[in-house]
Every structure is written in C-alpha cells, then in structure tokens.
Amino acid sequence: MDELVLRSTRVVTPEGERPAAVAVSDGTITAVRPYDAPVPDGARLVDLGDDVLLPGLVDTHVHINDPGRTEWEGFATATSAAAAGGITTLVDMPLNSIPPTTTTDGLAVKRETARGRVFTDVGFWGGAVPGNVKDLQPLHDAGVFGFKCFLLHSGVDEFPQLDPAELAEALTELTRFDGLLIVHAEDPGVIEDAPQRGGPRYADFLASRPRAAEDQAIAGLITLAERLGARIHVLHLSSSGALPLIAAAKERGVRVTVETCPHFLTLTAEEVPDGATEFKCCPPIREAANQDALWQGLADGTIDCVVSDHSPSTIDLKSKDTGDFASAWGGISSLQLGLPAIWTEARRRGHTVADVVRWMSTGPARLAGLTAKGAIAEGYDADFAVLAPEETFTVDPAHLHHRNRITAYAGKTLHGVVRSTWLRGTRIAENSEVAAEPVGRLIERPADGS
Template identity: 85%
Template structure:
C-alpha cells in the first residue's frame, strides 16, 4: 500500500515502550513504525509533532450517550465530539438511559439509526440483560453487541430494571452457552437498603449510604457464580478497594473475571468533596484517599484491567444544584473529554509513565471489547492516535468542554496534559479542543469470534 501519512515524534508510545519514531499510514492502517527522521515517501503528508507524545487513540468502553430519548442529556454528536477532543477514538455506548434501551435487536436498530452519520469517533454498543429478555440475548450477540450490562439493584431509570439473584444466574448461564460477556454494576441491594439513607447536602451522608461492603459482597457473589457456571464477568466502575483481594484471588484461580475503574476514583477523593457539590455524585461513590491509593496499586500490579470514563451526564437541573441534595441529585460524573489529562496528572505524580496510561486507557479497554485492531501503535493496527503535550497544564472550564451540559466535577482544576490532536484511521478528527471536518466515525460490531 502507498503511504499517505507519516506522523513524527520524539516520543511515540508503542507496545515495546516509548521511543522516537516515524509512524507510517496507508489507507487508514499503520504500515510501519520506524526510526525517526527518515525519508518521507512521495505523496505522503508529514506531520511533525516535535516533542508532543503520540499515543494510541484511547478506547472508552463505558459511555452513556442517552440517545435517543434523552438526547438533552447528551447525544451521539456531542459525546463523540467531546471524546475526539479528549483523545478518544473508539467508544462503546451503554444500553440504558436512552429510550428505548438496547435490550432487543429492534431497539439496537433504533440506536444505530440514531447514531449513523453523527459520530466523530468509532462507536459500538453494549446490550442489556433485564428481566424478561433472556431470549433476546443471543440475537443481540449475533447482531454485534460487545456484551450485556446488568444491574443488581435499581438502575435509576424504570425502563432498565435490575436482575434478581435467580435472573442473574439465568442470564449468565445463557451467555455462557455462546461465550457472551456479562458486565455488571456490582452493589448488593440488601446492604444498600440497610445503610442509612439521609438526604441533604452533606457528602459524608451520601457516602455512608453506599458502603464499600455493598460492592465487596456483590463482587464475591459474582465470583462464585462465574466459578460455578464458567461464565465471563466484567465488574464495572470499581470503587471499593476492599474487593481487590477477592478479584486477585479469583484471577489466580482461573475465574473469568475482569475489572475496570474510572478516572474520578483515581483522581478525586471524598475528603475534598464540598457539601452540596452534587457534580461529584456517582454510584458507587468517590471514596477516601487511602482507598484511592489501593486502586492505583491494583492498576500497577494488573488486578484492575482498564480505566474508562463512565461518562454519565444529565441536564444541570437533575444535579439539583439549587438544593445541593445528594440523595435527590442524578448520579454521574461528566468527564469524557478530561479522562486522559485527569489520569495523567495523577499518574505522573505517582511515578507512572504515559506507556502505563496507554495500557490502561487504550490497550486494556480494546482487549476487553475484543478489538484486535485498536489500542496500539503497531503495524497492522488502525491508524488511531492521540497527541498530548504532557508537561503543559490547563484549568478546566466547563463551558469550554464539548459535552452537552456544562457541568463537571473537574471544574476549576488544573490538569497536566494538553490534547493536541486526534486521528481516526489516519484522518484528523480533532485539533486541540476543536473537532475537524464532518462526522466520519463508523458504527462497529464485536469482531467475529471476539468478546
């Protein structure tokens, strides 16, 4: 193939580590990663990034786009624009908060029709496992969803009810029959129900209402179920470090379990959440600094497999900023555009490298989704890239972000790592915070034989 683009940097993050390199692209695919500064083929465009770091495009497998039905909360156009501005080239949309939810092939078709022609990044879809849709799971799998999300307690929206213990076992047994993946919001409903439920503006009261034991108990149950049935389970948005020994032991025992955490659990702490600051509300919640330290250690030792946003936006009124009532406010952190700088800010302080960050935020999620052409700067992979000025800083202004509603828990924070540009299959889709050109992302499916 004739090369049409060469990206040059003194710092290119490859699976073998960071090095100076020229990355050659032809027809949207990486054709070579070679020594920096060589001849550029006739007809190829050279983009010299200098000392800006070239990373593989981020893969975010946990995004609530809420489209159709609640497009005023987000939407495919705004979500993917924010993703592109933040260095994300591929995302997978969660099956709830849209109307209809992605719980049947007919509903999946509605989702795809809504998204088609409006996405700046590549977009795939999770299916949902809810009471009564057991017969829909295999058809959804065959239609290309990446796996199936379920809740063990009420989801917050009536059209996506949770699974009881018997329904959970039935769903996992059905998915195991065709090797589908179950992804789980893991909090125990009995422990949540027995915790003190006080309304009002005090974050400590909200934190007490979602105790870490609720996560730990739910995850222990999932491990036992996966062990008994031989199924594949992925734990979503891990907040409680207390579950880490259980997860590590399960992995050693061969249980087919993976786990993610999120930028807000790695970068924000309960001690710093002001009373009434409902932009910090999410479920499970942001916990204390000591808990955060243990999550970072689990990333370093591989117990946690990946870092994804859990971008869960809403309209500003649903955050109840007028009363600051954590119990009444919608739970979710809006951070799609900020995940890379937020994680890098903490990672550099803790002695981690951008190669580590790329592993957690690009290679790891790609592996989870079975996307074998995403997540690395290597020959044969899609030419998806993010350029970052790692030692430059910026202060977060919610009004300048590209997601639909200008509210975020990162408002006013100074972060390291300024995104310089994003490329999808060799086409630049963002230059700094500005998206470029028309939406040209693809709607992608689970690869045949993949997750």
C-alpha cells in the first residue's frame, strides 16, 4: 500500500532525468511510475512542480569529532547541517574524536554517543594506526566501512601516521578479508623538503604542500595495492598531477578509487586572500588550471565521487586573529553547502544535475557498498533531496547548522536551493529548517563487504 507519492517534472533516475511519480511504502521506494499515473487511494501526494527530485546525497568523508572534541562538532549539529543541505547518509571519520575509532571499544563509545542524536543515517570508518593490526578484523566484523590511515602527521597525536612498513603490514591484513583502506595521501618527505614559512601569505602555505607530495604518495600506494591485490581509496585529491597515474592504474585493473571535494572544484588559490585561514585545508586549494583538470577527471570517470571532507574546529583554532596559515587548523566546513556549491560550478561548465547525482550520491554509495542508497529506483531507501536548481542565495554563516559557523563560502552567491530533504519517506528538513526529532539510524557495512 503506497503511503506517499512524490511527483515532479524532473526526477533523476538511473536511466536519466524525466517526469515521474515516485511511490513510497514503509520507507522504501516501491515504484517509479509515469508522471500522470493515478495516485492510489489513501496515499499522500506531494507535488514538487518543476523542482528536481534527487536521491539523497551520501557523504563518506565527515569529521564529526564526537565524543572528545564536541566543541568542534557533534552528531546533532553535523547531521542537522547535512539534512539542511540534502544529505541523507554520512560516514564518520575515525579521528578527531577521543577515543578514535581504532578499536571495537572506541567504536562502541562513538555509537553510544551518536545513538538517538542523528538526523541522517550515520556509519563509521575505522582507523589503521601503528600497532592496531590485530584490531582491523574485529572492527571490520563490527561493521565499519573500511579503514583510514595517514602517511604523515594527522594533526592530532592520538591518531599517528603509518610508516611504509606499517602501511604494507596493515594493507596485507586488510587484503586477507578484502577490507578497504582509505588514505590521506601526501608524502612526508616531499613536504619536509618544501619551504615551510609561517605567516599570512597563502602563496607560502601553498608552496609548503606541493602537488608532488600527493603525486608521489599516490604512485607508491598504487604500486603497493597492485602488488597485493588490495583495495585502496585516495581521499580528498587536490593535485591533478596524479590523475594520469590513477587512470592508468584503473586501466590495468588496480583496485583504486578516488574522491575530490567541493572546495577543490569551486575555490581557487588565486582568490584566497592573505590571512583568510578559513580557506586552509590539507592538501590545499590549488590554482585554477589545476581545478580545470580535476573537473576533466570527474567528467571522464577517473575521479569516482565528490564528498565534503567537512573538517571543523572551534573558530579560535583557525587563527583568525593572526591570519597565520601555519598555525591554523586545516579544514573546510561545508556540509550544508556542498550541493549548491558543486551545482553552481557544474552548471557553468555545462554539466547536468544527473552528473552531480552520480558524483555526490551514486558514487559515494557505491564506495561504501550501500546498495539501498544513491538512486531513485524500486527497492531503494526513500531518501531524497528536492532542489530548485535555478534559484540563488547568498551564503550567510549565521544560517548554517554546523556548530562553529565559519566557512570559506561566506558571501558567495550560489545556485541551487535545497527545498527539502527526506529520509526513508520522512521529511527531515524543509527550507533549511530541520525537523525537531532525529530519525536517523546508525548503519553498518553490508555483510558482503563489497
């Protein structure tokens, strides 16, 4: 029995965009019918007019920092921001919380902290750190989606980086049960050799994190993954120089995927004012020509998905008083703004809303193995975002839901207003107002692990 029918002249399905009526029962899509199909007796019709009905976005790179650094962000605030921005599923990173998610005990603490406080569905990555190889299989069995590691200092001492021997050991263990390793790929030696100058000049900060650091790290990861037959995922790619390496590896059958982020696709080094530490992230926002190549990598499928890398902190840690890029926390807060930011630039470059869905919903869902997310099709969760694609708004940090309301997008005019967000057929946000009661669930990696 259909409980709900959402009708729009523009529904993005796996077969393309078309007029349709989407039927929902018990939180699941039961049918995608012709636009003018009769509404069954007893079903509630929501007519969306010409607003676009998208599958809810899936963001697999979010630092919620709870517990332990809840003053930076928390489950309630992060998932509220996500819901307001059209995101229905998050996967939380294992670091910046205390304890980190590097043991099953740490995972249990995080789940208990999140329980009953999430407005979207939330899953968890585990962490691979020195000395926890014995914990990887138990974390996998407990339902984490994969394992994050760093090749250089993570920014927090309780989540150390792996040296080359430890990386090989961890990846060998993950290959034993076909676990996924997701990697912050910057080579520490290249960065140590780069000029390290403090101060407010963005050009100095950019020089301290050269593209070669990413390119060299990714080349090494590909070599190791190819030798072991392992699954690896490159996080937050900012260097276009690595794209030929990744494309060639995929051609050879290496099991490598890669993501990039809205800030690398919509912001450029040329526009970052000196002292504007709200733009600091690692790896950094690079030049416009580099950004053009990233967009080409998205278009040709070398880059698999676009996710936020929402990495917030308290405002004082951004060193706004001095504008010193060296001391400022590296992270862009953008959960609520990712969809309009990407759509604004995508439409300018001639891409479609269906392209954005592929990058920000279908692709991340596939990465995490979420077979009921990322598409408007029969049998999928009734997770939706409703977008007015030609409407614009100017970003006011005061209207954002994440805890510390600082953003590199302040004052920018963006295309694409998120009218509403739906999780399993329940409206969880409307016109940036989030529902009073959290109805999100804590989710686990599907049992088949793929």
